[in-house]
Structure formats: C-alpha cells, structure tokens
Amino acid sequence: MAGREKRPLGTLFGLNDFGVNLTTLEPGAVSSLRHAHTTQDEFVYLLEGELVLVTNAGETVLRPGMCAGFQAGNGDAHHLVNRSQEPASFLEIGTRGGDDSASYPDDDIVAALDEQGRWTFTRKDGSPYA
C-alpha cells in the first residue's frame, strides 16, 4: 500500500480490545483493498484533508469532523481513497482478536485469521496467493 502511513496509537498504551491507528494517505493512496469484516467493527474519523469513502452504496466525500462506522458482519465493503492534492489523515479504530475474516468484492482475494492470529490470504477458489 504505497503512500499510506499508519501510526499505531493503541498499542503505545497496551490496549488489547481494539486497535487505534493514526493513518495518513498521500494523494492517490488508498486505505486498503475494499473489504468487509465478519466479526470486527470498524470506525473512522477524518482529522485533516479530504477522502472519498467507497462502500457498497457508492461514494461519499469525508471532510474533517466527519466519521463512518462499519458494523461487523453487515457485508458492506469499504475503503478510503485520497483523490485530492493534499495528504489526508484519519483515526481508524477496529476490534482486535476474534475469529475474523474479510471479503473483497472487487478483488480475487479472501483473508482469514489463522490459529496464531495472523492474517492469511488466498484466491477466492482457495488457491494460495503466491
């Protein structure tokens, strides 16, 4: 993910229940592949700049003070895209742990947490993403 910088704030304080990142996207960068989680809630709050939120419902421009939440399991795949000429920063909060998986409607990729809590990625037919 070029042009994306994540500063993990929650781990600084030893938090275990949820993660908090201060993420900055340079012009042209995206937050992630567009994805939906099965068991992890997510929340984003825009601090600076302008980002386009892409969900199943379409596109919304987020400006500072605007926020969005993504309930686990509702299948609404989302990501943020910086189409502006300036960097943009946001806080992202997500549940930690649990038996989560993620689906990517726009890409041939499936993600799942393995028994060690690590994300594993395969193609949608189950073949390795080598």
Next chain:
Amino acid sequence: MAGREKRPLGTLFGLNDFGVNLTTLEPGAVSSLRHAHTTQDEFVYLLEGELVLVTNAGETVLRPGMCAGFQAGNGDAHHLVNRSQEPASFLEIGTRGGDDSASYPDDDIVAALDEQGRWTFTRKDGSPYA
C-alpha cells in the same frame, strides 16, 4: 456532570464491540469522576481546546492531536478536566460489554455492571448510593 455533552457516534453505525463518543467539556467541566476500569480499555484523542489529564502519576496537559490510552485492569484511575476558558472536545473510545467494574480512588463510590449490562453504583462499604 454539568457542562459535559456526549455525542454517541459508534451507535449511529450499530457498532457493538466498542463505543465512540464525541465529548465536549465546557470550562470547569470534568469528563467523569476519576476512575479505573477492570475489563474495558479506554482511549481518548483531543480534537479541540485544552484539557488536563489527571492520572495516578499526576497531571498532563493535552492539546489537539495528543492522545492517551488506559489499559483495562492496570488500576490507573483517570479523568479529564477543562481548566481553560474555552470548550474542549475529544473522541473517547471504550470497550463495550463484558463483566466490567470501575474503581474511584478519590470518591466513596464503586460501580459494577449488573446482569442486564447496566451500571450500578454503591458506596465502598456496599451500601446503596441513594
């Protein structure tokens, strides 16, 4: 809690794992009694104004872009106080649910979640806080 306004943002999106509030404290207001949680992590991020964070370690001035986290069970009681002449706003994130309780080192009060997930308050000798 006079002078405190909380806007629950997480519930707008049906989030269940953690709560997100946008809280504004008027001059002289406090975020809560100083308290520590046993099983709920907390995180605060200052958006506007200036607040004094009071913990077991003492006092720290928080300004916009500064944050603090409070790991569940570490016993570090905390709250935020607005000693400035302007309103101050922050995001507060906290784990939802679980069998939590809170301790208040400066006050004769004990809080616990009952079986219905409601906070109940008693004096430290267990007598009702009527």
